[in-house]
Amino acid sequence: MDNDNINFFMNTLPNDRKDAITKLHNTIMTNLPKGFEVQASKDMLNYVVPLSRYPKGYHATKGGPLPFISLASQKNHIALYHMGLYGSPELLKWFEEAYEQEGTTQLDMGKSCIRFKHLNQIPFDLIGTLCQKISVDDYIAQYEAVFNR
Numbered sequence: 820m821d822n823d824n825i826n827f828f829m830n831t832l833p834n835d836r837k838d839a840i841t842k843l844h845n846t847i848m849t850n851l852p853k854g855f856e857v858q859a860s861k862d863m864l865n866y867v868v869p870l871s872r873y874p875k876g877y878h879a880t881k882g883g884p885l886p887f888i889s890l891a892s893q894k895n896h897i898a899l900y901h902m903g904l905y906g907s908p909e910l911l912k913w914f915e916e917a918y919e920q921e922g923t924t925q926l927d928m929g930k931s932c933i934r935f936k937h938l939n940q941i942p943f944d945l946i947g948t949l950c951q952k953i954s955v956d957d958y959i960a961q962y963e964a965v966f967n968r
Contacts, residue, residue, distance in 0.1 A: 824861075825844075825857065825859040825864065827859070828859045828862075828864060831861065833892065835938070836892050836897060838938075839897060839935070839938040839941060840890060840892060840897060842941075842943060843890055843897070843899065843941065843946065844857075844864055844890060846943045846946050846947045847866060847888060847890070847947075847950050849947065850946075850947040850948070850950035850951050851866055851888075851950050851951075852950075852951065852954045852955060854872055854954070854955030854956075855867065855868060855887055855955060856868075856869045856884075858884070862891060863890055863891035864889065864890040864891075865884075865886055865889045866886075866887050866888040866889070866890075867884035867885060867886050868884055868885040868887060868958065870882075872955060872959075873885050878966055885958075885959070885962060886900075886902055887901075887902055887953075887958055888900065888902070888903075888950070896927075896935055896936045897934070897935040898932050898933070898934055898935075899932070899933045899946065900933075901931055901933065902958075902962075903952065903953040903958060903961065904931055904933075904949075905930050905931035906962065906965055907953075907961060910952055913952075914945075914949060915928075917945055917948070918942065918945060921945055923937075923940040924936075924940045
């Protein structure tokens, strides 16, 4: 774990977002299957398949680990990027239906980006369940099926 960079990231967040992002980070860490690791940059937290587990790494960032989930504070929202949703139509369908059942807000989502504009309406339990849905082995297999590496 990259504690210095994680602390730096957390300390640079706007005050109105610290609690929500801290709770999202804790939710992810509590529910993320074994084998993923957290890293931080100045702009986001990244939950990745480390190079020690998948030496091929990410095709778009030579020598970089395979990204799985990222968490960022954007100008008008908190963004949770979940690459498993992008690569699995079945998981995406499950998530969209489960989010709708939550009923708190309408889902605001791109291909892998879930945007939370209402910080008091983040479905933390649903995000925790989503994190549990894909193991490291399943995610690597999903990634390789898409990129035929």
